[in-house]
Amino acid sequence: MSSSGICFEFPVRVYYEDTDAGGVVYFANYMRFMERARTEWLRRLGFDQSELRERQGILFVVRGVEATYHRPARLDDALTVQSRLTSLSRVALRFDQSIEREGETLVSGSSDVICVGADSLRPSRMPEPLMRVLQEVASPGH
Numbered sequence: 001m002s003s004s005g006i007c008f009e010f011p012v013r014v015y016y017e018d019t020d021a022g023g024v025v026y027f028a029n030y031m032r033f034m035e036r037a038r039t040e041w042l043r044r045l046g047f048d049q050s051e052l053r054e055r056q057g058i059l060f061v062v063r064g065v066e067a068t069y070h071r072p073a074r075l076d077d078a079l080t081v082q083s084r085l086t087s088l089s090r091v092a093l094r095f096d097q098s099i100e101r102e103g104e105t106l107v108s109g110s111s112d113v114i115c116v117g118a119d120s121l122r123p124s125r126m127p128e129p130l131m132r133v134l135q136e137v138a139s140p141g142h
Contacts, residue, residue, distance in 0.1 A: 006137045007084045008044065010037035012099075014077045025073040030107045031065060034097045037081035038111065045133050056127050057118045063092070067109035077101050088138045090125045091115050 018029045039049060042060075052058050073079055080100045087094035092114050099107040117124040126134070 007082050008037065008041040010040050010081045010083070012036065012079045012081055014073050014075055014079065016075060019075050023075040025077075027069065030067060030069070030073075030099055033079065033081050033099055034065075034083070034095075034109070034111060035062075037083045037097065038095060038113070041083050045137065047130055047133070052127075052130075053118050056130075058115050058124055058126065059118050059121075060093075060113050061116055061121070062111060063114045064112040065109060067107055069107055071101075071104065071106045073099070073101060073106050079106070085134065085138045086110075088131075088134055090131065091123045093134070 012033045014025055018025050018032075020026045038060075042049065049060065052060075078101070082098045082100065084096045085093060086096050092112065095111045095113065097109055097111060098105050115124050115126045116122060
């Protein structure tokens, strides 16, 4: 990950349910870890997704994900998910994310997230208070 912008770190412990029969994290579960990190990042900024749906009528949906798997995580590993907002528009966010174990990158990737209307599921502008906060934490050049 680049050093520009604000990086949010979220700890994750690998549980038995996250692994396959060999005790290795199942590939799709890394996406779950990244999703949790983005949700907690938003909460840390003061925006709860349930509240955004109820009060603002918006949801965030994943439009696309890219991931490169470098090394496997295993049962009981303590991981850190790093998330950085690298691109921002009125309706879209792009995150660079990585999953690390003791400083070693296991997975690196990006997630494209779109703001949609809760009822229509069509692209929708983010509320101004949310945009202001996101602009403050986005990497330069967003």
